[in-house]
Amino acid sequence: MAILVLAEHDNKSLKSSTANTVTAAAKIGSDVHVLVAGKGCDEAAKAAAGLAGVTKVLQADDAAFEHGLAEHVTEALKSVAGNYSHILVPATGYGKNILPRLAALLDVQPISDVMAVENETTFKRPVYAGNAIATVQSLNSKHLLSIRTTGFAAAGAGGSAAVEKISASGSSINVTFVGQELSKSERPELAAAKVVISGGRGLGSGENFAMLEKLADKLGAAIGASRAAVDAGYVPNDYQVGQTGKVVAPQLYIAVGISGAIQHLAGMKDSKVIVAINKDPDAPIFGVADYGIVGDLFQIVPELTEKI
């Protein structure tokens, strides 16, 4: 049976998480379909059809799917679920909101945050903030998985799958989209960036993040943050890296004024190279850093920006 991937998109373009999820699907089987549920989502469907390894795209285009609400998207998934042995979503806020809802309707116990595929039914996933890795076998008749994007490279271009329009309608459940406040940024997507610079409570204020911006400009980096920095209102919520925020694994992660609580490490310790800048020589972040530098970030960051 084929494998279905739910695309994450904004109707115009695909989020990179979709490409990572396609790669995970291709490790399970060779017939990989992608469902694009949206409104006026031709562009997104076309982008999905162009991903290497995708054999078919299903496009469910309806006003109900415009904002990707779980109640509605679940209906589109349910209408085609019977044709698939596996249904995969990216383990992002979008995918995690939808998959369990579908799972309950199909009477399936899904597996969250899959980081490796062992075989068709066995997967690895982190538990306890990544302090343990569980190898889990799904005994369900259908396998529902959310995929950690950091565990799988993004599928490249070069696909030429056909796009098939399917008719699906939303749910009658009473939920309405009121509005959205997206943080604007010219920077690369946090989850897909090659370099990430994150600031913590040590930054002391939102204004001081400007210092990280300058360094990020030089490195083409995305900006992230610890929970403490987000809670203090220095930066928006979607900057949070960690167990309960975003998971990143860039080539280079620079932690500035972050102590390295286990919940933060859970979101970044698979980065290739980690740099820590902290004035406390005993900060736990140094335990995972390849290169640590002890000192005042207000001196080190500007100097680094100048010299890099």
Add this chain to the structure above:
Amino acid sequence: MKILVPVKRVLDYNVKARVKADGTGVDLANVKMSINPFDEIAVEEAVKLKEAGKATEIVVVSIGPAQAQDTIRAAMAMGADRGILVETTEAIDLGGIEPLHVAKILQKIIGEEAPNLVIMGKQSIDDDSNQTGQMLAALLGWPQATFASKVVLGDGSAEVTREIDGGLETLKVSLPAIITTDLRLNTPRYAALPNIMKAKSKPLANKKIEEFGIDTTPRLKIVSVAEPEKRKGGIKVETVDALVDKLKNEAKVI
């Protein structure tokens, strides 16, 4: 208006999980256990709604070992009125009672209790599933407002601001509904000693999981649980120049 809050007993968030030597799970013997932090936020939100005169009764439910009573009492000390313990001897973190089972039990309890609103955590910090709320909403046919950072209760509906991948989103859901909490919804209070004492005499019903007639055969088999790969120990550099040199010439990442 009645609010139901499911609360889970988990390894305290300050304690580092240790994998059992036989690779079957995480060692929970003689370690500090606490209420799941997201559930504490859920209790706080319910208590605030009660204090604001918008809710009349808060019922907390926990599925777990007999000691989950402490978790329920902790929620009562914060201001919940009544508790229900659904006792099981199975593990509730890995390889035992799973989110789908929990959702089915909660569905039955909700059938009896008929709350107008359920507020629960977005994620347990042990299994890190982030599933139960969404599953429960599906089983009940209710709307879901997950990852909430703000809740405004209206007449028969709630306007909920959610933390999404790109920022914030606001939804209006009709009640009854499921809301799951994110970190920034509120800051839970510390229970004052007199309230801890008072909580001891609040009603707590004891039920056994078998009473619910739900098939709790695991759908997931835990093949093994292992420590994550350790990162190779790094070094400390003395100067920014040395750091730049390492990044350029050793790590070759810039």
